[in-house]
Amino acid sequence: MLNPVKVGILGLGTVGGGTVSILQRNAQEIARRAGREIVITHACAKEIKPSADYRIENIALTQNLEEVVNNPELDIIVELLGGTTIAKEMILKAIHNGKHVVTANKALIAKYGNEIFQLAQEKGVMIGFEAAVAGGIPIIKAIREGLSANKIQWVAGIINGTSNFILTEMRDKGAEFADVLAEAQRLGYAEQDPTFDIEGIDAAHKLTIIAALAFGIPLQFDKVYTEGITQISSEDIGYANELGYRIKVLGIAKRTAKGVELRVHPTFIPHRRLIANVDGVMNAVLVHADAVGHTLYYGAGAGAEPTGSAVVADLVDVTRMLTTDPNNRVPHLAFQPDSLQDIPILPIDAIETAYYLRICSYDRPGMLAKITGILSNNNISIEAIVQKEPKENAAQVSVVILTHRVVERDVNQAIQAIEQLDGITGKVMRIRLETLDK
Amino acid sequence: MLNPVKVGILGLGTVGGGTVSILQRNAQEIARRAGREIVITHACAKEIKPSADYRIENIALTQNLEEVVNNPELDIIVELLGGTTIAKEMILKAIHNGKHVVTANKALIAKYGNEIFQLAQEKGVMIGFEAAVAGGIPIIKAIREGLSANKIQWVAGIINGTSNFILTEMRDKGAEFADVLAEAQRLGYAEQDPTFDIEGIDAAHKLTIIAALAFGIPLQFDKVYTEGITQISSEDIGYANELGYRIKVLGIAKRTAKGVELRVHPTFIPHRRLIANVDGVMNAVLVHADAVGHTLYYGAGAGAEPTGSAVVADLVDVTRMLTTDPNNRVPHLAFQPDSLQDIPILPIDAIETAYYLRICSYDRPGMLAKITGILSNNNISIEAIVQKEPKENAAQVSVVILTHRVVERDVNQAIQAIEQLDGITGKVMRIRLETLDK
Numbered sequence: 001m002l003n004p005v006k007v008g009i010l011g012l013g014t015v016g017g018g019t020v021s022i023l024q025r026n027a028q029e030i031a032r033r034a035g036r037e038i039v040i041t042h043a044c045a046k047e048i049k050p051s052a053d054y055r056i057e058n059i060a061l062t063q064n065l066e067e068v069v070n071n072p073e074l075d076i077i078v079e080l081l082g083g084t085t086i087a088k089e090m091i092l093k094a095i096h097n098g099k100h101v102v103t104a105n106k107a108l109i110a111k112y113g114n115e116i117f118q119l120a121q122e123k124g125v126m127i128g129f130e131a132a133v134a135g136g137i138p139i140i141k142a143i144r145e146g147l148s149a150n151k152i153q154w155v156a157g158i159i160n161g162t163s164n165f166i167l168t169e170m171r172d173k174g175a176e177f178a179d180v181l182a183e184a185q186r187l188g189y190a191e192q193d194p195t196f197d198i199e200g201i202d203a204a205h206k207l208t209i210i211a212a213l214a215f216g217i218p219l220q221f222d223k224v225y226t227e228g229i230t231q232i233s234s235e236d237i238g239y240a241n242e243l244g245y246r247i248k249v250l251g252i253a254k255r256t257a258k259g260v261e262l263r264v265h266p267t268f269i270p271h272r273r274l275i276a277n278v279d280g281v282m283n284a285v286l287v288h289a290d291a292v293g294h295t296l297y298y299g300a301g302a303g304a305e306p307t308g309s310a311v312v313a314d315l316v317d318v319t320r321m322l323t324t325d326p327n328n329r330v331p332h333l334a335f336q337p338d339s340l341q342d343i344p345i346l347p348i349d350a351i352e353t354a355y356y357l358r359i360c361s362y363d364r365p366g367m368l369a370k371i372t373g374i375l376s377n378n379n380i381s382i383e384a385i386v387q388k389e390p391k392e393n394a395a396q397v398s399v400v401i402l403t404h405r406v407v408e409r410d411v412n413q414a415i416q417a418i419e420q421l422d423g424i425t426g427k428v429m430r431i432r433l434e435t436l437d438k
Numbered sequence: 439m440l441n442p443v444k445v446g447i448l449g450l451g452t453v454g455g456g457t458v459s460i461l462q463r464n465a466q467e468i469a470r471r472a473g474r475e476i477v478i479t480h481a482c483a484k485e486i487k488p489s490a491d492y493r494i495e496n497i498a499l500t501q502n503l504e505e506v507v508n509n510p511e512l513d514i515i516v517e518l519l520g521g522t523t524i525a526k527e528m529i530l531k532a533i534h535n536g537k538h539v540v541t542a543n544k545a546l547i548a549k550y551g552n553e554i555f556q557l558a559q560e561k562g563v564m565i566g567f568e569a570a571v572a573g574g575i576p577i578i579k580a581i582r583e584g585l586s587a588n589k590i591q592w593v594a595g596i597i598n599g600t601s602n603f604i605l606t607e608m609r610d611k612g613a614e615f616a617d618v619l620a621e622a623q624r625l626g627y628a629e630q631d632p633t634f635d636i637e638g639i640d641a642a643h644k645l646t647i648i649a650a651l652a653f654g655i656p657l658q659f660d661k662v663y664t665e666g667i668t669q670i671s672s673e674d675i676g677y678a679n680e681l682g683y684r685i686k687v688l689g690i691a692k693r694t695a696k697g698v699e700l701r702v703h704p705t706f707i708p709h710r711r712l713i714a715n716v717d718g719v720m721n722a723v724l725v726h727a728d729a730v731g732h733t734l735y736y737g738a739g740a741g742a743e744p745t746g747s748a749v750v751a752d753l754v755d756v757t758r759m760l761t762t763d764p765n766n767r768v769p770h771l772a773f774q775p776d777s778l779q780d781i782p783i784l785p786i787d788a789i790e791t792a793y794y795l796r797i798c799s800y801d802r803p804g805m806l807a808k809i810t811g812i813l814s815n816n817n818i819s820i821e822a823i824v825q826k827e828p829k830e831n832a833a834q835v836s837v838v839i840l841t842h843r844v845v846e847r848d849v850n851q852a853i854q855a856i857e858q859l860d861g862i863t864g865k866v867m868r869i870r871l872e873t874l875d876k
Contacts (some may be wrong), residue, residue, distance in 0.1 A: 033774070138583070138585065141579060146579045147751065149754065216471075293572070293738050295575055296734075297736075298733060312586065312729070316583070317583060320766050323766050328473070352578045
């Protein structure tokens with residue numbers, strides 16, 4: 001067998017610890033697959049907590065990142081620092097030094113991937129980033145290699161475990177958002193500052209990467225529309241259930257005749273769809289492609305060992321390809337770098353989808369006629385309509401409407417007009433609805 | 439761009455037609471990924487039906503298989519003949535001629551893969567067989583590359599669309615097996631001789647391949663236990679629903695301390711598991727591995743374009759790797775050929791699982807005590823027990839029992855003893871039960 005491949009790791013936190021644990025525990029199994037041992041010989045970390053899961057005796061520890069990325073003995077650098085400043089600097093240095101890089105840093109790839117991949121291409125090194133999207137699910141490999149025969153039409157993913165956990169708990173317990181968020185923070189499923197997760201930013205990072213791989217377009221994080229779950233009430237979740245739907249935060253990348261839709265938002269989906277039954281912190285990505293039809297990939301989207309599983313799979317891939325002619329490797333973004341296409345990304349008001357609308361008003365005669373009249377004037381046809389009296393306030397009614405597919409601009413105009421009607425109380429609640437059937 | 443890769447195809451039936459259609463329709467998309475065009479230049483088929491889906495003007499047609507496999511212009515041979523005689527001969531010839539091979543032939547790989555891969559290894563050529571398991575789902579790539587960090591503990595798959603369709607229809611319509619089979623034959627979902635599908639043989643072919651990839655063992659089709667669905671009645675399906683389960687034919691490959699379990703049979707699984715909701719002709723494979731936990735892969739397991747999607751993905755992979763040092767490619771069976779392990783395959787009576795038992799008897803006092811006494815004597819503890827009076831015959835009762843996990847030998851002994859009790863009518867129905875939780 002060849003000499004071991006030597007790996008330096010930047011960061012020994014949750015994912016770093018998981019990565020080292022897996023490499024040590026499954027060393028034999030991994031070498032039987034890769035044809036070589038893969039060994040972490042150097043690590044940079046601010047402090048090393050003693051761990052029952054892995055041994056550090058044979059790892060040279062330092063607090064100096066440059067010592068690792070500049071070490072001529074190392075073949076591969078694993079970047080698990082997080083953030084987009086020092087991590088970026090270290091990755092670029094490693095590439096300049098001719099080292100291959102594996103990273104779990106979704107924000108970095110989403111924002112600076114184009115630049116990083118271009119330099120990697122020039123230097124003939126590989127960048128593995130399977131761990132950046134949906135943790136342990138090999139979704140990058142599936143889209144980039146497994147579906148390479150296909151024209152991919154759309155991808156819809158539950159790619160943020162925290163928000164999926166919160167929505168699942170709200171449904172199962174009939175609880176409100178703020179209470180469930182507090183519980184998720186206690187359990188460690190949500191950060192003390194949960195903005196990245198609950199406002200859809202984390203999902204937008206991953207969606208940016210998925211869309212590039214699926215459509216052969218550059219990474220364009222700044223064009224992703226994001227909408228979080230803070231406005232979702234248990235009332236909406238209750239209506240969803242009654243109507244045969246689940247509310248899930250989906251990251252949706254869709255190719256249309258007019259351009260590409262890139263959007264993260266709470267979404268009504270029919271409860272019989274397999275992806276509607278992906279609950280708790282689990283992730284799943286549904287892909288619709290012209291030859292294969294629907295495929296779905298499900299698993300843990302976060303956690304030390306699931307994410308470490310993806311990091312190590314990338315290490316095995318890089319190890320197998322170490323001696324390959326760089327021009328014959330799998331392109332970083334699935335398509336050859338000179339063949340990326342600059343398809344326009346649609347602004348959110350130009351997308352087309354169906355909608356759930358919840359309108360609160362005083363219970364007055366003629367109100368329903370006025371609302372449906374406004375919808376009709378804006379070319380919105382109605383799939384279902386339900387009128388309910390909320391328990392708390394018998395003088396008011398909730399009108400719940402599911403629309404057919406329509407351009408968002410028209411829905412926004414209709415909502416504006418409805419909110420100006422006399423007797424309407426509060427804002428109209430609007431949640432996009434996707435049938436995910438074709 | 440480099441010259442096109444030239445491909446010869448053996449067989450232009452359903453999957454062959456799908457493969458050619460995809461390669462022509464998505465030619466540009468595929469070349470943008472592979473870095474080269476991939477073109478079918480030669481085809482061997484008994485007759486070519488004119489197709490609206492693809493053009494044959496630029497394909498040299500022949501009825502002589504050897505003309506294709508011996509053609510020095512061709513880089514890759516796609517084998518879609520089916521069967522294990524001529525197909526095997528042609529693949530071995532192609533390998534001898536230094537050509538890479540892509541095949542969808544699950545029976546051939548399951549039975550003769552060890553021999554084929556060894557010759558391919560000697561000749562330095564690649565054999566792609568993604569299309570042989572679960573059609574368009576990139577499950578071979580997922581297990582072989584995506585999960586390479588893991589020690590895989592078990593795989594459980596719905597890998598035969600026909601039997602899944604029949605069980606789904608039986609449940610949805612309350613129909614009996616024979617009627618649904620006849621319907622499936624009318625719809626073209628089942629062959630006129632349905633033995634391969636309904637007796638679990640097709641699933642056993644696929645399971646053989648999955649197990650080799652998951653555990654690093656040789657292909658051992660002859661050691662797979664198979665049990666079909668012909669004995670499943672609507673009564674069993676009804677009890678499953680009442681008790682919170684679904685009946686699915688699973689192909690199960692499991693690593694235990696005593697050896698490897700390889701078995702295909704109808705299985706009770708909790709209805710809340712995602713895989714329990716995979717209905718109709720769809721396929722899904724659930725993998726449990728030490729680092730990543732549960733992952734699931736879902737999609738169409740058959741059909742012209744889904745299977746063609748997998749064939750073409752293999753063509754892209756082979757194209758990318760054409761110039762690679764053969765020793766650095768992904769090993770055919772996931773593990774380096776010299777590191778396969780000969781772990782014993784357990785005989786079926788040595789496996790350990792839980793069981794559903796349905797016992798029919800005349801309604802006599804003391805019967806339940808006798809049955810539970812026999813179970814107890816055979817170390818079988820009971821998870822749930824229900825006694826029912828069938829509508830048709832009020833003098834009889836059905837006793838339905840779910841057991842805890844137990845060695846199959848003990849269950850068989852208990853069943854034998856129960857069947858000898860006075861008052862028992864007919865055979866005891868026994869269906870294995872898997873919770874799929876760990």
